[in-house]
Amino acid sequence: MADNFTFELVSPEKLLLSGDAEIVTIPGTEGDMGVQVNHMPVMTSLRPGMVEAKMSDGSDVSFFVAGGFADVAPGGVTVLAEFSLPRAELTREIMDEQIRLAQEAHDSHEDDDEKKANARAYLDQLNHLTPTILPA
Amino acid sequence: MASLKDLRNRIASVKATQKITKAMQMVAAAKLRRAQSAAEAARPYSQRMDAVMANIAAAVGGSDGAPRLLAGTGSDQTHLLIVATAERGLCGGFNSSIARLARDRARDLLTAGKTVKILPVGKKGADVLRSEFGDIMMKAVDLREVKHVGYANAADIAKQVLDQFGTGEFDVATLFYAEFESVISQIPTAQQIIPPEIKETEADTDSASAFYDYEPDENEILNDLLPRNVAVQIFRALLENAASEQGARMSAMDNATRNAGEMIDKLTLTFNRQRQAQITTELIEIIAGAEAL
Numbered sequence: 001m002a003d004n005f006t007f008e009l010v011s012p013e014k015l016l017l018s019g020d021a022e023i024v025t026i027p028g029t030e031g032d033m034g035v036q037v038n039h040m041p042v043m044t045s046l047r048p049g050m051v052e053a054k055m056s057d058g059s060d061v062s063f064f065v066a067g068g069f070a071d072v073a074p075g076g077v078t079v080l081a082e083f084s085l086p087r088a089e090l091t092r093e094i095m096d097e098q099i100r101l102a103q104e105a106h107d108s109h110e111d112d113d114e115k116k117a118n119a120r121a122y123l124d125q126l127n128h129l130t131p132t133i134l135p136a
Numbered sequence: 137m138a139s140l141k142d143l144r145n146r147i148a149s150v151k152a153t154q155k156i157t158k159a160m161q162m163v164a165a166a167k168l169r170r171a172q173s174a175a176e177a178a179r180p181y182s183q184r185m186d187a188v189m190a191n192i193a194a195a196v197g198g199s200d201g202a203p204r205l206l207a208g209t210g211s212d213q214t215h216l217l218i219v220a221t222a223e224r225g226l227c228g229g230f231n232s233s234i235a236r237l238a239r240d241r242a243r244d245l246l247t248a249g250k251t252v253k254i255l256p257v258g259k260k261g262a263d264v265l266r267s268e269f270g271d272i273m274m275k276a277v278d279l280r281e282v283k284h285v286g287y288a289n290a291a292d293i294a295k296q297v298l299d300q301f302g303t304g305e306f307d308v309a310t311l312f313y314a315e316f317e318s319v320i321s322q323i324p325t326a327q328q329i330i331p332p333e334i335k336e337t338e339a340d341t342d343s344a345s346a347f348y349d350y351e352p353d354e355n356e357i358l359n360d361l362l363p364r365n366v367a368v369q370i371f372r373a374l375l376e377n378a379a380s381e382q383g384a385r386m387s388a389m390d391n392a393t394r395n396a397g398e399m400i401d402k403l404t405l406t407f408n409r410q411r412q413a414q415i416t417t418e419l420i421e422i423i424a425g426a427e428a429l
Contacts, residue, residue: 010184012287012371014177030351043192044351045360069361071188078184082364083287 004056005037006076009063011084016063020056024077026070027051033070035077042072048098048126050087050133051079062087064133066098067122087133095130102126140414143407147400154396160226161389168319168382174284175316175375182372189365191348192358193334203355205362208331209307214251216306217242218297218329220313220373221261222381223280228388230314230322230381235264237324238312242269253306257293257374285378290371297370298363301330309366313373314380320387322380329369332362 007021026033027049033042048066055061068081085094106119138146193206219238221231238254238261245252254273256262262276277293279285297309309330314322327333350357 008180008184010181012178012181012290012368013174015180028351040349042349042351043188043357045357068364069188069357071184071191078188080181080184080188 003037007053007055007079008076009051009065009079009081009084011081016081016084016086017053017061021053021077022056024053025051026072026077026079027065028070033072035072038074039072039077041074044070044072046070046079046081048122048129051081051084064090066126090133095126095133099123099126099130140407140410143403143410147403147407150396150399150403154393154400157389157392157396161386161393164227164382164386164389168379168386170284171375171379171382172316175372175379178372178375182368185365185368189332189361190334192354192361203359203362204331205301205366206331206358209304211307212250214253214306214308215245216253216255216297216300216309216330218255218257218293218309218311218370219261219265220311220370220377221256221258221264222377223259223278224381225260226388227381227385228391230384231258231260232264233322233324234312234314235261237326239265239268241310241312241326255297258377279374285371285374287367287371290374291367293370294363294367297330298366311369311373313377314384316376316379316383319383322384327369327373329366332365332369 004020004022007017007019007024008015009017022036024035026035026044027047028044029047030044032049033044046065046068049064051063051065053061063081064085064087065079065081066083068079068084071078071080083098102119102123106116106123109115109119217238219234221234225231242252242254242265252269252272254265254269256265256273256276258279259276262273266273277296279289282289300306301309308328311327311329313325313327315325317323
């Protein structure tokens with residue numbers, strides 16, 4: 001089908017997903033972004049959130065990503081995630097660990113207001129996201 | 137001449153050694169497979185990262201506003217050498233060849249009047265370099281407790297390096313590790329990571345980057361991307377190193393096993409000769425005794 005494009009999700013440790021997708025939703029820092037075929041080339045950084053895709057075989061996939069980049073190029077979409085897991089494998093412990101790391105990063109930037117603000121925003125997003133993907 | 141009992145003990149001890157080296161070889165082979173697949177799994181990320189870096193550097197590089205992590209500090213007075221080696225020995229020339237490369241570089245830089253700082257990752261490299269560069273060496277990064285190198289380990293090292301760069305403690309950082317080529321060949325490599333060497337990619341980058349939209353803007357993405365790239369490069373080096381270490385250990389232990397086998401053969405031959413000589417002597421004594429009667 002002509003309406004598909006290559007979608008790849010990679011984390012530093014491995015290639016998590018590679019296939020043809022119809023639509024991919026990316027949590028960009030400046031808002032969620034739905035990408036379909038022939039999207040204009042864009043590069044965005046990610047906030048913690050869910051990357052969701054409808055694959056060309058009709059299956060839906062959903063991955064948690066924490067930070068990283070998405071590169072929407074004419075040839076396809078590549079998401080470079082700092083940390084990523086399929087939604088099904090996500091547990092409260094993992095989220096707590098992520099929040100703890102974010103908190104540490106936040107606390108370590110005592111002297112740098114800009115970095116502190118960024119870390120703060122990151123932490124807030126994580127805290128905000130957790131209850132929505134892991135209902136108590 | 138060693139007595140028969142001595143020889144017998146000697147053979148037993150070499151056999152025991154051979155068993156150990158054989159076991160180590162097999163363990164290394166199993167670990168190598170895992171390390172290799174980890175290195176392969178990590179490859180797509182660093183490849184994409186390189187491509188993205190090349191793209192964005194083409195768009196931003198050259199302009200005055202380029203971040204220091206990309207353009208450098210404008211000086212190359214102070215060098216940081218990050219020397220990644222193994223935590224354990226018994227792996228042939230693996231540790232010493234990386235350390236030698238780093239040592240030669242450090243000597244060159246020192247004779248050129250530069251300031252050198254060394255950050256060893258892994259105990260073995262630190263041990264080799266300490267005698268000569270003990271005073272300019274930082275505390276070694278300890279990965280002894282780490283069974284499988286994860287991205288988090290690399291991120292920790294990267295953070296330490298970046299913090300020092302932020303406070304202006306060095307201008308250029310070079311990473312030393314062994315590239316895994318095959319079980320018998322690991323190539324000690326020096327790679328400059330700050331400022332990064334941008335790989336030249338196909339010419340289509342400029343035409344593509346012209347239409348690129350950046351969210352937020354280029355500089356902000358670049359500021360986020362560059363520290364990550366440092367971590368990714370270190371991670372890649374650590375994985376390559378892990379595979380190289382096991383490969384080197386495997387072939388070293390294979391050699392050791394073979395040498396032990398040769399030694400056992402030689403000792404067994406000596407043992408048999410001596411035993412026969414003894415029997416012959418005893419027989420001659422008996423015959424001589426019988427004739428004397």
